[in-house]
Amino acid sequence: DTGVSQNPRHKITKRGQNVTFRCDPISEHNRLYWYRQTLGQGPEFLTYFQNEAQLEKSRLLSDRFSAERPKGSFSTLEIQRTEQGDSAMYLCASSFQSDFNEKLFFGSGTQLSVL
Amino acid sequence: KQEVTQIPAALSVPEGENLVLNCSFTDSAIYNLQWFRQDPGKGLTSLLLIQSSQREQTSGRLNASLDKSSGRSTLYIAASQPGDSATYLCAVRHSNYQLIWGAGTKLIIKP
Numbered sequence: 001d002t003g004v005s006q007n008p009r010h011k012i013t014k015r016g017q018n019v020t021f022r023c024d025p026i027s028e029h030n031r032l033y034w035y036r037q038t039l040g041q042g043p044e045f046l047t048y049f050q051n052e053a054q055l056e057k058s059r060l061l062s063d064r065f066s067a068e069r070p071k072g073s074f075s076t077l078e079i080q081r082t083e084q085g086d087s088a089m090y091l092c093a094s095s096f097q098s099d100f101n102e103k104l105f106f107g108s109g110t111q112l113s114v115l
Numbered sequence: 116k117q118e119v120t121q122i123p124a125a126l127s128v129p130e131g132e133n134l135v136l137n138c139s140f141t142d143s144a145i146y147n148l149q150w151f152r153q154d155p156g157k158g159l160t161s162l163l164l165i166q167s168s169q170r171e172q173t174s175g176r177l178n179a180s181l182d183k184s185s186g187r188s189t190l191y192i193a194a195s196q197p198g199d200s201a202t203y204l205c206a207v208r209h210s211n212y213q214l215i216w217g218a219g220t221k222l223i224i225k226p
Binding site: 004006040043044045101103106109111 | 119124147156157158160161166206208213214217219
């Protein structure tokens with residue numbers, strides 16, 4: 001068990017380009033979360049999956065954001081037509097959800113800079 | 116709407132001191148409260164989880180308390196060490212099952 005893995009660690013892109021991030025959760029974990037975090041703030045919820053089903057998506061998430069988790073394993077987060085306001089740390093977390101008292105395990109994040 | 120506040124935003128103390136970090140929340144309808152640690156440029160590490168029916172949890176030099184009625188939690192760190200320097204965030208699992216986060220307290224332990 002190597003923990004939650006996120007790739008790439010850093011991404012620099014020009015405004016208007018599309019970017020895709022990958023998250024590999026801990027293998028037996030059935031829940032996977034995506035968060036966004038800006039400097040000096042706590043993480044902001046984006047979306048989560050239980051197995052392959054996307055159960056909730058933040059109302060703050062525009063149509064430019066999409067996430068998938070095929071076969072309930074790894075997940076990808078895509079941002080289309082990036083804007084400077086998308087610059088942030090994108091965090092992935094996984095858990096084995098048996099009740100509400102789940103412990104989240106976070107990856108090291110992908111730092112996105114939109115120029 | 117649930118809001119989580121952490122005060123102070125930053126704290127600097129000499130090595131060896133005991134210290135307390137504060138977290139407050141506006142809605143007592145929570146399932147649990149968690150404390151996390153975040154090192155610069157890194158993800159978060161879960162430190163302690165207190166269920167709504169519990170009053171405190173301990174792990175090594177860390178002790179977290181929860182008072183739902185007053186909407187407060189504290190994280191007590193005993194005998195602080197330079198390696199404790201990090202940002203500490205609290206998060207509550209609210210009735211809609213999501214985690215609501217505070218902005219964190221940046222802790223610096225001076226050798």
